[in-house]
Amino acid sequence: MSTAIAHAAILLIHCPDRKGLVAAVTRFLAEHNGNILEIDQHVDKAHNVFFMRAKWDLEGFELPENRIAEEFQQAIAEPLDLTWQLYFTKNIPRMAVFVSKYAHCLHDVLARYSSGEWTVEIPLIISNHEDLRPLAEKYDIDYHHIPVTRDTKPQAEQLQLELLREHDIDFIVLARYMQILTADFVAKYPARIINIHHSFLPAFPGAKPYHSAYNKGVKVIGATSHYVTEKLDEGPIIEQDVIHVNHRHAVEDLVRKGRDLEKIVLSRAIWNHLQRKTLVFENRTIVFR
Amino acid sequence: MSTAIAHAAILLIHCPDRKGLVAAVTRFLAEHNGNILEIDQHVDKAHNVFFMRAKWDLEGFELPENRIAEEFQQAIAEPLDLTWQLYFTKNIPRMAVFVSKYAHCLHDVLARYSSGEWTVEIPLIISNHEDLRPLAEKYDIDYHHIPVTRDTKPQAEQLQLELLREHDIDFIVLARYMQILTADFVAKYPARIINIHHSFLPAFPGAKPYHSAYNKGVKVIGATSHYVTEKLDEGPIIEQDVIHVNHRHAVEDLVRKGRDLEKIVLSRAIWNHLQRKTLVFENRTIVFR
């Protein structure tokens, strides 16, 4: 879809399913002369829940931007018991990247950032190692080395949280960051920390998934991008992809091939997050089209 | 999506895009107490055309089935200048299969038919050869051998058309039928003849695409299912898929691997057609989700 619209609004909605929901929301937009740019909805019949995403042009929309939330709440959300979020495309999200030693995902993120593929700001990179500082410097991005050990993790996370606040960060991307975040940390960024795991989850969670895949003799390997929850490698999946392998591929070949999967899968997850196309419900991710 | 609903209605709509279309259609359904089962819409910004598919439960719908068309036309379609089609799921489509000598697509179609995967009737198989009669007989389906030569094609098509009328056929599947239909024949079943071509169109149209793919040294081969128009292998594409190959694959390997592609791709196209999820516009096929 076009991202060329100068200024648009996005509504993400969910509520118990019932008749007339699409009609109610679209009528609200139509009554204020809204030009719908993208619209998608889904009913989870197993849970009887309705989900909807609508994006509309604010050019010509007859409600002032600062009154949309209140009007929508009174006219639609309250009567119909909707849970909703409202975003304006003019507000550019601010993203922090956490890395360790592997460069490929960070390279890919920064290439997309610098070539303008994403509408995002990346003011901050945090790492538990020094290795990727030169790469951050190529792009003039603040790089903070915060070592983490089992004993120092609470203090390290305090430092991280301060940096995130200072830089006014909206969401975090773990670009092959090899430390486990505490539940406390995760709770501060619900559905706002995106991880890339180097396997087709739920197969091969934890460390060294390529070794496990090799030993198991699988004929397909994968990568999984998901929101981080307090349970390691079990958060709601945003994106997955796979590639065929065979008995000739040594572990190092799986690692090499997997790198390309990891960076592509992570970038698709970030894209969907940036487009406000994701909505988490019951540990599954709705990814609107 | 569930196909378990006993009786539902499906609307396919397209019209010039403007504000309020989704609101108007969904309000029509809501006002008559319609429970929307599936809904999807798309705006082709290049042509400024709006497309929509809505499926709703007729249980509890407060318009009698035989008045829906008229009411929709007066209340919505005429004022808004919509082009539309209305289907009822209780009307089971009747499909004819045209074949020549290759069995794999017919096998696959009949397996799905006999195991109830599709809601369809298949009362008629027509072939320009005798080869597949035994297979038709396994499933107790009328099999008509109508030889076709360049000189006899008009008469052959007359016979075919009579059989189609006699069996009250709604749409035709060319399951590796190796004869080209005339423009006259095609004109009688617009967007109602589904072909499977054994290449990734527009690459390798015409005869012997696997030989061409081999000679070209491609690393991927494909299959394409499309609606038949008067231009050979140029009709609007419904479904495509591909498989990786390499220099080791001889033409006969491509043929063998391609068979699996052909039957799967054809079956997906038939599934979408049966679900009334396809809408042809400007030689492209909208395939609603």
Add this chain to the structure above:
Amino acid sequence: MSTAIAHAAILLIHCPDRKGLVAAVTRFLAEHNGNILEIDQHVDKAHNVFFMRAKWDLEGFELPENRIAEEFQQAIAEPLDLTWQLYFTKNIPRMAVFVSKYAHCLHDVLARYSSGEWTVEIPLIISNHEDLRPLAEKYDIDYHHIPVTRDTKPQAEQLQLELLREHDIDFIVLARYMQILTADFVAKYPARIINIHHSFLPAFPGAKPYHSAYNKGVKVIGATSHYVTEKLDEGPIIEQDVIHVNHRHAVEDLVRKGRDLEKIVLSRAIWNHLQRKTLVFENRTIVFR
């Protein structure tokens, strides 16, 4: 690869890796004027094991067929400490199919069988249900209904084994057979029982994998064909493939899409087995090209 050669021999070899193995085997074939049709080898560096498959034309080969094994053993295998198997393509493998109630894999197997895609005999179908008897009868294949309960499994397997012996069966295909074979049964057909599991193993072993995949919210589902060992769903994998899904797919959609994966993946595994392209080592399957 061409299957048009009237009569060929196939050697499958493995042994500790060392220098000169390819030279020794290919020289043996060359010295007897053998025309190599296919050759592939692999070194598992982690285990330091050499694997090789060679297929050669027996036309013009200067060793009589009945002396090849002995000569190869004396001249090559004994001095070099090779483990090997020898097959002749004129000996057509005899395959039994075990099924329960799902028809799609059996349909696909029988379609390939009857259209001559595979060089195999299928004289026997065994099921713990009556449901698929009509399908077996379409193809005139013996169908034996052997009910299985926890208590009667030993007796049921005795009956099965007798039928397998009577029909001189070489290998067994479990085409969605929903009973677990005992270790005793499995031990009688090592690397000769092929199962299709309806998930991307090791994710979602056991029953109802599509339900588990739905609940987990995966974005890709798979199917896995493997040799059966005494550990359920853990045997060496022969073939896997996957398909993308999303939050819109209900369990029944996963089941429907999965059926196509299952039958294609199973058929590829059977193809490789029939071509003598598979060799099991340390719970992994070498699949020669």
Add this chain to the structure above:
Amino acid sequence: MSTAIAHAAILLIHCPDRKGLVAAVTRFLAEHNGNILEIDQHVDKAHNVFFMRAKWDLEGFELPENRIAEEFQQAIAEPLDLTWQLYFTKNIPRMAVFVSKYAHCLHDVLARYSSGEWTVEIPLIISNHEDLRPLAEKYDIDYHHIPVTRDTKPQAEQLQLELLREHDIDFIVLARYMQILTADFVAKYPARIINIHHSFLPAFPGAKPYHSAYNKGVKVIGATSHYVTEKLDEGPIIEQDVIHVNHRHAVEDLVRKGRDLEKIVLSRAIWNHLQRKTLVFENRTIVFR
């Protein structure tokens, strides 16, 4: 495969097929105590041509490196009429990159280069525009802006050729370079210029393939990496891959999704070229495993 071997040799061979070729080559290596690391062969039955690639460890090999070519020529190649190339892994290939305005392929190439994924030197980037100079400077690589118009192309190519000679370049990668090279230029680097084309060739050659794909309504788009010959977009294909699309994807979405395909497909082609796994024959590329 492992790239950890300090110093190895690679032979690429082709010749008319006949009996005993594998035996002859592998015996030559065995007689000099060569430890084969990788070996692959293929017979093109349509053309009756034999192809082989062998890589062996030079540690312990009993022929001095500077005598291998002569010995092989006398002992094997001349008697058997082989055409062959010999490479030593210690000689690191030198690659030039030609670019225009699109950054994504160059980003990807430089990321792999700087993180040591490839064993290659990249001393030179040439462009007909200034746009990507800052990116080249991030990696301290010589960047030469050589404008090209129809009239100045001969002079421009002279400048390019001089730079290639000065930098001792072995092969060239066209990373979305939007100028057509002359036949004279191409003739100087046979099978040594790698292009990435943004479609699944032979579909949509020439300019604006994403627009053509959109207009055609294809359900799959692709990218193709090939060696450049004097016929535009018709050189022997090294690597292809595809991604599914649908009617919702505007041209700009195809462009965005295609970028990821382009960079991955190009990188796989470069990898195979660097590993000396490619051999061109009759406008098809053998890609050894």
